[in-house]
Amino acid sequence: MKNKQYNLAVAPQRTGSPLLTMDAAAVSSGLAFLESELEKLDPLLREPLTSTTYPRDIEIESGGGWVEATSAFNVEYSVTGGQADGVGGIQNAVRRIQADLSKDLYKVLPYEVSMSIKIQDQLRGSVTGRNIEDIYNDGIRLDYDKYMDINTYLGQEAYGTTGLLNDKQITATAVTAGASGQTDWAHKTPTEILNDIDEAIIAGWMGAQYDNSAIPNHILIDPANFAYINRTMVSVNGYPTPVSIMQYLVDHNIAKAKGVDLVIAECRFCIGAGIGKKNRMVAYVNQRRFVGMDVPVPMSRVMTQPNVNTASYDSLYMANVGQVKIHYFEPFIYRDGI
Numbered sequence: 001m002k003n004k005q006y007n008l009a010v011a012p013q014r015t016g017s018p019l020l021t022m023d024a025a026a027v028s029s030g031l032a033f034l035e036s037e038l039e040k041l042d043p044l045l046r047e048p049l050t051s052t053t054y055p056r057d058i059e060i061e062s063g064g065g066w067v068e069a070t071s072a073f074n075v076e077y078s079v080t081g082g083q084a085d086g087v088g089g090i091q092n093a094v095r096r097i098q099a100d101l102s103k104d105l106y107k108v109l110p111y112e113v114s115m116s117i118k119i120q121d122q123l124r125g126s127v128t129g130r131n132i133e134d135i136y137n138d139g140i141r142l143d144y145d146k147y148m149d150i151n152t153y154l155g156q157e158a159y160g161t162t163g164l165l166n167d168k169q170i171t172a173t174a175v176t177a178g179a180s181g182q183t184d185w186a187h188k189t190p191t192e193i194l195n196d197i198d199e200a201i202i203a204g205w206m207g208a209q210y211d212n213s214a215i216p217n218h219i220l221i222d223p224a225n226f227a228y229i230n231r232t233m234v235s236v237n238g239y240p241t242p243v244s245i246m247q248y249l250v251d252h253n254i255a256k257a258k259g260v261d262l263v264i265a266e267c268r269f270c271i272g273a274g275i276g277k278k279n280r281m282v283a284y285v286n287q288r289r290f291v292g293m294d295v296p297v298p299m300s301r302v303m304t305q306p307n308v309n310t311a312s313y314d315s316l317y318m319a320n321v322g323q324v325k326i327h328y329f330e331p332f333i334y335r336d337g338i
Helices: 024-028 119-128 132-153 190-207 223-231 245-252
Strands: 060-062 069-080 096-118 172-174 218-221 263-266 280-284 291-295 297-307 312-322 324-326 333-336
Touching: 096 119, 096 132, 119 132, 119 312, 132 297, 132 312, 190 245, 190 280, 190 333, 223 245, 223 263, 245 263
Parallel strands: 060 291, 172 333, 218 263
Antiparallel strands: 069 096, 096 312, 218 280, 280 333, 291 312, 291 324, 297 312
């Protein structure tokens, strides 16, 4: 009788090193070990390298539900009638205060992402010691944070919103050249760099009618310049030992003289954000009264249901995220070319 032959499916192999199932030396010696039994397993799961900084650079307010827009009210005052100099005492010529209320509307956009986990993959977790749902959850959190980063600094161009670095109502100008004829900080002296910082702060303060509550307290620069001013040491009068340019800037800027603590932070989105793809410096007041962002619904899992057709559980995660709201443009400064 002829033996029946069966065509068994061969599992595909990854490219690179061939996947061996037995240790060759062990087989030749009469022993048999699975190659995986002779491996030391590293339990650390390495995620993609990235960073998000939006919580540092803007105040976020949660709550409001699934709205399509948020609003903010403004008031402008004027005085009519009477003496132009405000001096009273003249009959029938008493000045009268008037208030003009206005409302600004800001877009809110839904964020959505889903995951689908097959039943057998969930069950395999008890064998591998890894929960596939936890891995997917970490990936979703990373995706959401990157979305929030882009929304904070650049906005969502396809939906007509902007961020901290590219608002069209803020006019950008170039920093002045130093003695070297260059505008970039790598070719400037510490005093010239301080002048760039102070010029931006004073421009914002002046634009706000010298309101002391509107002195810019937050500056964003590109990472290369941030590293340069932190690692470069200088000798300055008043310091017993050399200090970094960063320390010199933080201690001697005009905001510090007015009792305002200045934060100078790195932001990768400043790279090429300026006119002509030059690096941009941004100075502003990092307070909710001046600039903020609403997240009416923070990101969460909103539903999970079984899918018989795919033998899986499908989950949907959603959030409702508003655009960056700049309430006062006067103390918001863009300077390019650092």
